Every structure is written in structure tokens, then in C-alpha cells.
Amino acid sequence: MSDAAPLTGPDLGKGVPLSAIADGGMLAGHALGKPVLLARRGADLFAVDATCTHYGGPLADGLMVDDTVRCPWHHACFSLRTGEAVRAPALRPLTRWAVERRGTMVVITGEMPATPSSAARPRATPASVVILGAGAAGDAAADVLRREGYESPITLVGADNDAPYDRPNISKDYLAGKAPEDWIPLRPDTHYKERNVQLLLGRTATSIDTAQRRVLLDDGQSLDYGALLIATGASPIRLPALGEHVRYLRTLADSRAIVAASGTAHRAVVIGASFIGLEVAASLRERGLEVHVVAPESLPLERILGRELGDFIRGIHETRGVAFHLGRTAVAVEADSVTLDNGERIHADLVVAGIGVRPNEELAAKAGIGVERGVRVNEYLETSAPDVFAAGDVARYPDPRTGDLIRVEHWVVAQRMGQTAARNMLGHRQPFHSVPFFWSQHYDVQISYVGHAEKWDSIEIAGSLEKRDCAVTYRAKGGVLAVATVGRDRESLKAEVAIESMAPQKTTEAQ
Numbered sequence: 001m002s003d004a005a006p007l008t009g010p011d012l013g014k015g016v017p018l019s020a021i022a023d024g025g026m027l028a029g030h031a032l033g034k035p036v037l038l039a040r041r042g043a044d045l046f047a048v049d050a051t052c053t054h055y056g057g058p059l060a061d062g063l064m065v066d067d068t069v070r071c072p073w074h075h076a077c078f079s080l081r082t083g084e085a086v087r088a089p090a091l092r093p094l095t096r097w098a099v100e101r102r103g104t105m106v107v108i109t110g111e112m113p114a115t116p117s118s119a120a121r122p123r124a125t126p127a128s129v130v131i132l133g134a135g136a137a138g139d140a141a142a143d144v145l146r147r148e149g150y151e152s153p154i155t156l157v158g159a160d161n162d163a164p165y166d167r168p169n170i171s172k173d174y175l176a177g178k179a180p181e182d183w184i185p186l187r188p189d190t191h192y193k194e195r196n197v198q199l200l201l202g203r204t205a206t207s208i209d210t211a212q213r214r215v216l217l218d219d220g221q222s223l224d225y226g227a228l229l230i231a232t233g234a235s236p237i238r239l240p241a242l243g244e245h246v247r248y249l250r251t252l253a254d255s256r257a258i259v260a261a262s263g264t265a266h267r268a269v270v271i272g273a274s275f276i277g278l279e280v281a282a283s284l285r286e287r288g289l290e291v292h293v294v295a296p297e298s299l300p301l302e303r304i305l306g307r308e309l310g311d312f313i314r315g316i317h318e319t320r321g322v323a324f325h326l327g328r329t330a331v332a333v334e335a336d337s338v339t340l341d342n343g344e345r346i347h348a349d350l351v352v353a354g355i356g357v358r359p360n361e362e363l364a365a366k367a368g369i370g371v372e373r374g375v376r377v378n379e380y381l382e383t384s385a386p387d388v389f390a391a392g393d394v395a396r397y398p399d400p401r402t403g404d405l406i407r408v409e410h411w412v413v414a415q416r417m418g419q420t421a422a423r424n425m426l427g428h429r430q431p432f433h434s435v436p437f438f439w440s441q442h443y444d445v446q447i448s449y450v451g452h453a454e455k456w457d458s459i460e461i462a463g464s465l466e467k468r469d470c471a472v473t474y475r476a477k478g479g480v481l482a483v484a485t486v487g488r489d490r491e492s493l494k495a496e497v498a499i500e501s502m503a504p505q506k507t508t509e510a511q
Contacts, residue, residue: 028060047097072489088415123427126226133231134158137392140418265349273300277354391417451482
């Protein structure tokens with residue numbers, strides 16, 4: 001998804017002194033015309049491709065943790081020993097390079113063949129796996145099942161007509177016209193066939209029979225399962241009272257429709273100052289539309305990020321020409337206008353609502369599976385029904401650091417939940433302890449956020465928001481709940497590691 005990285009640093013094919021690489025350090029260079037990252041851990045030396053396989057982030061600017069490297073942009077994680085992408089959002093491994101010690105010099109001699117998976121045979125082997133939902137969690141689960149050596153049937157059922165795709169991009173670069181559509185699919189066209197994953201698109205489940213271990217689809221087809229993953233995600237909150245002229249953004253088809261409408265539109269009104277709403281506003285401004293944002297709160301994202309960051313984000317948009325109508329709600333939407341609760345009428349050729357989502361929990365509830373503003377799961381992502389798991393936006397899980405049940409609507413969290421659920425289907429009993437991470441793009445400003453803070457006692461700001469160089473720390477009872485950063489990617493990674501080290505709280509079984 002990025003242009004070829006420029007060659008920087010030393011020519012590692014000619015060699016560098018061992019002393020140039022500190023223990024626990026990394027060195028960016030190149031060999032045979034390609035960027036290479038050289039890393040050292042004690043007596044071990046590793047060399048892998050220097051750019052992340054997700055969006056091309058420079059790994060040398062990231063963080064080395066044990067024998068892994070984490071990308072500074074979106075917190076993907078790779079094994080330095082094997083090149084394997086061990087944590088989302090990266091899906092493809094890094095190429096490994098051969099390293100030789102020649103006296104006091106270290107020399108890269110060439111690319112190495114891919115390392116065959118060393119995963120042990122599954123401890124459990126369900127007769128088949130059915131995955132309901134072909135988004136972040138579902139796709140990641142199917143991938144890990146095969147990577148872990150599972151060979152029995154896998155069926156991935158997706159409501160979209162499109163194969164699994166990069167959902168964050170549909171409100172960011174793709175919607176802004178800066179990313180071509182061939183960037184959007186998560187996998188090559190041949191991937192699912194090659195992995196022997198049956199992909200059923202444009203299909204939904206209508207019922208789950210947990211006693212018979214069977215799922216019924218909307219076309220009458222039934223699927224038997226040995227293990228089931230509910231990864232049905234969430235749906236946009238709709239505003240039926242405002243009529244048919246309001247558009248919503250959740251799917252690639254939605255994004256395509258907004259792109260098409262923007263081609264003839266001059267002014268857009270975005271209802272809602274959520275992350276999605278503001279990213280839509282930014283993307284439409286990039287396309288040259290006049291944009292107005294209508295929201296009932298006094299400051300965008302204040303409830304999630306606090307007043308300081310909320311004011312900062314509003315300022316970014318206002319400097320780009322976005323007009324805010326805060327403390328206001330839309331009461332009517334016509335084909336060419338939006339009327340606000342104070343009687344103001346805004347001409348609009350395009351209206352998009354982004355006021356949040358609701359988890360698609362109805363299928364689970366109908367089957368008698370425990371729900372609580374989402375499908376309730378335990379630390380292993382198991383639901384109240386045997387061999388039924390849930391992951392992604394639909395799942396409410398125990399926060400290992402607070403013990404609270406939380407539901408997190410982040411792409412990377414959904415992917416990592418899908419990966420963990422897959423391993424637990426195979427009997428690994430791996431608790432889901434991943435620290436939530438998301439990023440939000442507003443023009444040329446990225447906000448990275450690690451942790452989870454629904455409420456806090458205090459906010460500490462280190463650095464300068466005005467200079468776009470700061471870290472915002474959210475604390476409760478003296479402890480750190482979350483950290484948001486602007487222009488401090490490596491600090492975000494360090495905050496992630498620090499939050500990971502906090503002692504997990506005792507969690508409870510799904511009920």
C-alpha cells in the first residue's frame with residue numbers, strides 16, 4: 001500500500017562493525033538494492049525487511065521487544081527470528097535475510113527462504129469451523145486456524161458482497177480519493193481457495209441451534225459446526241425519522257456510493273462528530289466539497305478523548321474549512337437541505353450520518369447465548385454456549401487490567417480477538433490480554449490511542465498539541481488507563497508495552 005521505500009543507512013551487504021548495533025538495538029540499512037533492518041539481541045543477530053507489510057511503516061522507528069519488532073504506525077508486530085506477522089494489523093510476513101559474522105563485522109549475504117510454520121499440531125480438532133462475519137475478526141480467525149495447522153473444513157459467511165477488505169480505509173484514504181480500490185481487499189483473490197476456506201458472500205445466518213451445533217442461513221442452507229465464531233460486528237445507528245436522503249458508512253459499498261454522490265455534490269452535511277463522522281468530513285474536504293458538521297455535543301470527541309484533544313481536533317477541521325454546528329441536532333433532511341432544531345436550514349447535496357453503531361447481537365440472543373450490550377464472553381472469548389466463541393465489535397469481554405466488561409469498536413482489536421479465538425478453538429486456552437489500539441486520521445494528523453478509558457480522574461498532557469507533538473495520558477486511581485499521542489509514534493509503542501505489563505485482574509466465565 002505504499003511506494004518502494006528509499007534506500008537509507010549503510011550498505012549492509014558490505015558489512016558494518018558489530019559495535020554499530022547495541023544489544024537490543026536496531027539499524028536500518030540496505031542490501032542488494034532493498035531496505036533491510038538489522039537487529040541484535042544478546043549474541044543473536046536478525047535481519048528482516050525494513051518496512052511493515054501493513055502500510056509500509058519504517059520498522060527502525062518502531063520498538064524492539066524481546067525478539068520482536070513493533071511498527072510505529074499501527075502497532076503491527078513481527079518475529080525477528082522468523083519474519084512472521086505475529087500480531088495484527090499486519091497479515092503478511094517479513095522476508096528474512098541471512099546474517100554472517102566476519103571477525104568484528106556483520107554482513108548481510110542475501111534473502112532467506114520462508115520459514116515453514118513451526119506451530120504444534122492443534123490440541124483440539126473440531127470437526128468443522130463456521131465463522132459468522134467476514135470482517136476483521138472473522139478473516140483473522142480463518143487465517144490463524146490454517147496457520148496453526150487446522151486442516152478440517154472452514155466456512156466464512158459474510159453479509160457483504162465483497163471479500164474481506166480493509167474497513168478503516170473506507171473512511172480515510174479510499175473515501176478521500178487517495179487510495180485506489182485495489183488497495184482495499186485484505187487478501188489476494190486466490191487466497192481463500194488456496195487455503196481451502198469456503199467463502200460465502202452476501203449471506204447471513206438466521207438462526208443458531210446450539211444443541212444440534214447447526215447454523216441456518218438466509219437461503220435455507222444449513223451448516224454443521226464443531227466450533228462456531230460469532231463475528232457479526234455492528235451496524236450503524238440509523239435515523240429513520242430523517243428520511244431516505246441520509247447515507248451511512250459501514251461497508252465498502254456504502255463508501256463507493258458516497259464517492260459516487262460526491263462527484264456531483266458541492267456541499268455535504270455530516271450528522272455526528274464521531275470518529276467516523278469526522279473522518280468522512282475530512283475525506284469529503286479532500287475531495288473539494290464544502291462540509292458542515294452537525295452534532296449535539298459542545299465539542300467533538302470530548303467524551304472519548306477529553307476537552308483538550310477535542311478542541312485540537314475541531315481546530316484541525318476548522319483550519320481546513322469545515323463549519324461546525326455544535327449543540328444542534330438535525331430535525332429534517334430534504335433532498336437539498338438539512339433543517340436544524342433551531343430552525344437553521346443548511347443547503348446540502350449530500351448528507352452522511354455517523355452517530356455510532358450497535359452490536360449485532362440479535363442472532364446470539366435468539367439462540368439463548370448470553371448477551372449484555374453485546375455477546376458476553378470470558379477471557380478465552382468463549383460464550384455461554386459450548387464451543388461457541390465471539391470476537392470483534394459484537395463481543396463484550398473482560399478487560400484484563402480492570403476486570404470490567406468492555407466492548408471495543410476498533411479494527412486492530414477485532415483482528416487480534418479473531419486470532420485469539422481461533423487458537424482457543426484449537427485448545428490453546430490463550431487469554432485475550434491484548435491492549436486496545438486504534439488510530440484516527442484527520443488530514444495529515446494521525447492520533448494513536450492505546451489502552452481503554454471510558455472515564456478518568458485526570459488527564460496529563462506532555463508536549464504541545466499546537467506543535468502536533470504530544471502525549472495525553474488518562475489516569476484513574478493513580479494508574480494509567482490509556483495514552484493518546486500526536487507525532488510520538490515510538491512513545492505510543494512504549495505506552496502499549498507499559499500497559500501490557502500491568503497485572504491482569506481476575507476475570508469471570510461467560511454467563
